[in-house]
Amino acid sequence: MWKGFLMKHARRWLLLVAALWLLPQAALAQPKKPAGGNKPPPTAPAAGGDIEIDDPNAPAHEEQPAEPAPTPTEETGAGGGGICEIDPSACPKQGDIKKLADRQVAADVYAVQQIYALRRGRFEINPYWSQSLNDQFVGHPGPGLAVNYYLTNVLAVGVNGTYYQPFNSDADFNFENRRATRLAVPLNEYLGGYAVNFTYVPMYGKFSGFGNFIFHYDGYLVGGVGGLFTRPIAVIDPDNRKFDFEHRIAFNVGFGLRIFLNRWFSVIGEIRDYIYIEQLENTQVAATQAGQQDRNTWFGEKPLTNNVQAQIGISMFLPFSWEYRLPK
Secondary structure, eight states: OHHHHHHHHHHHHHHHHHHHHHHHHHHHHSOOOOTTOSOOOOOOOOTTOOOOTTOTTSOOOOOOOOOOOOOOOTTTOTTSSSHHHHOGGGSOOHHHHHHHHHSOOOOOOOOSOOOSSOOTTOEEEEEEEEEEOSOSSEEOOEEEEEEEEESSSSEEEEEEEEEOGGGOEEOHHHHHHHHHHSOOOOEEEEEEEEEEEEEEEEEEEEEEETTTEEEEEEEEEEEEEEEEEEEEEOOSSTTTOOOOOEEEEEEEEEEEEEEESSSSEEEEEEEEEEEEEOOOBOSOOOSSHHHHTOGGGSBOOOOEEEEEEEEEEEEEEESSOOOOOOOO
């Protein structure tokens, strides 16, 4: 009986001893826990898998150390792009930089483009053809010539003259009206005129035309004083009256445009008003033969007359060339 009891309990004690001996061995086999707590170690994602940013088990991003910038060497040049080998002048030496820093620098900077054609100290020769614009009964065309000397680039003094005598033209309306109605209006013709003028050039510029060709131009104002030789045309009593040319003092004002084709040759268009006191034929005829032949009865009114004249011509500057002189 006791033998069976001891055998039965002996097996239990052996099992208890075996369990106590195996328990420390199992504890030594467990991996060490991280010092931060009881969190499990992060697991690496499978190949091709995604990493969750909010996943606490996601591995921390390891920053790669920045590579140091390459030091420029003589082979690659100071800028690292080899520009010194292509253009050595772009990489001056230290001695050259000091030399450039010590040199004298002009303080004046000219931001305005130079005038295409200088006028100061040059003569301008301007042949032209003129045509009256505001006289509907008789025309006064004629050739003319102007000569100007430029005291500065914008101011000139000169003279001009126009010859009219062979070119005065009576309108056909006058002849037909006189023949049909026995009525006529006083007409005048010009022999010639002259003037002393001052020219002022307030503007100049350029524009393009004919493709890429650049035209340079200037606009000017002109004014002066001179004279006209005029006389009435005998149309009221042509059988007894005959007039001679007489001198009239005339003032003139106008404006023009000059377009340069090169630095000494240009074309000109101008409008000028010659203002003077004209002598008209008397529209009344004396009743007697003696009165009709009396010269004092031939003359009528003396109105203030505006002979507006258009002039088209060319302009040549002498000398042909010049040299710019900039302030030092």
